[in-house]
Amino acid sequence: DTAVSQTPKYLVTQMGNDKSIKCEQNLGHDTMYWYKQDSKKFLKIMFSYNNKELIINETVPNRFSPKSPDKAHLNLHINSLELGDSAVYFCASSLQGVYGYTFGSGTRLTVV
Amino acid sequence: RKEVEQDPGPFNVPEGATVAFNCTYSNSASQSFFWYRQDCRKEPKLLMSVYSSGNEDGRFTAQLNRASQYISLLIRDSKLSDSATYLCVVNRDDKIIFGKGTRLHILP
Numbered sequence: 229d230t231a232v233s234q235t236p237k238y239l240v241t242q243m244g245n246d247k248s249i250k251c252e253q254n255l256g257h258d259t260m261y262w263y264k265q266d267s268k269k270f271l272k273i274m275f276s277y278n279n280k281e282l283i284i285n286e287t288v289p290n291r292f293s294p295k296s297p298d299k300a301h302l303n304l305h306i307n308s309l310e311l312g313d314s315a316v317y318f319c320a321s322s323l324q325g326v327y328g329y330t331f332g333s334g335t336r337l338t339v340v
Numbered sequence: 341r342k343e344v345e346q347d348p349g350p351f352n353v354p355e356g357a358t359v360a361f362n363c364t365y366s367n368s369a370s371q372s373f374f375w376y377r378q379d380c381r382k383e384p385k386l387l388m389s390v391y392s393s394g395n396e397d398g399r400f401t402a403q404l405n406r407a408s409q410y411i412s413l414l415i416r417d418s419k420l421s422d423s424a425t426y427l428c429v430v431n432r433d434d435k436i437i438f439g440k441g442t443r444l445h446i447l448p
Contacts, residue, residue, distance in 0.1 A: 259434065261436065263438075268440075269425070269440070269441060270438075270440050271384065271427070271438040272438075273435060273436060273437070276434060276435065278434065283434055284434065284435050318383055318384070320436075322436075324434075327389070328374050328386040328389060329374075329386070329429075329436055330386070331383035331384050331385070332383060333382070333383050334382075334383050
């Protein structure tokens with residue numbers, strides 16, 4: 229009955245590889261987000277989708293490409309992984325951002 | 341200047357004490373405000389929304405001052421389980437912006 233679920237929970241991969249992280253929410257929310265939390269614990273927004281439409285795209289390298297097949301799913305594909313991509317990636321969802329945001333449990337990505 | 345600023349702490353506070361955190365935001369167009377709590381290696385969880393009229397939830401009181409662009413959180417009768425990082429969050433145009441968080445350690 230997890231509200232926002234991300235997979236995988238842990239991802240260890242080599243530099244140069246391409247990987248995807250999946251996120252699904254069953255809350256009926258209309259907006260979904262990807263956040264990156266680096267080693268200094270700072271949470272920074274990467275992307276936001278509202279009803280499958282991209283509404284926020286922060287200064288993120290083109291190697292990161294979000295995809296939203298429907299409003300309950302927001303996946304993140306990363307090409308040519310670099311060491312600096314190592315972080316925890318959190319998916320979140322909200323209902324128009326008004327009532328707060330529900331986060332997934334995070335995907336800990338380690339690039340070696 | 342960061343859009344949402346918080347004192348990173350850590351605040352080391354004895355159990356039972358009252359502790360207050362502050363947060364300032366720079367964009368007056370910000371629309372909604374929240375406090376989140378994040379435990380070590382876990383996801384952030386909503387603690388409470390923050391309103392200009394002030395709101396209380398048990399031992400927690402939050403206050404928003406729009407004129408000064410300032411948000412506060414007060415924890416009364418602190419418990420060991422309150423040890424966590426407290427994140428000030430501001431919503432502007434569907435973009436949620438997090439402060440860096442304030443670390444709180446409650447000491448037995």
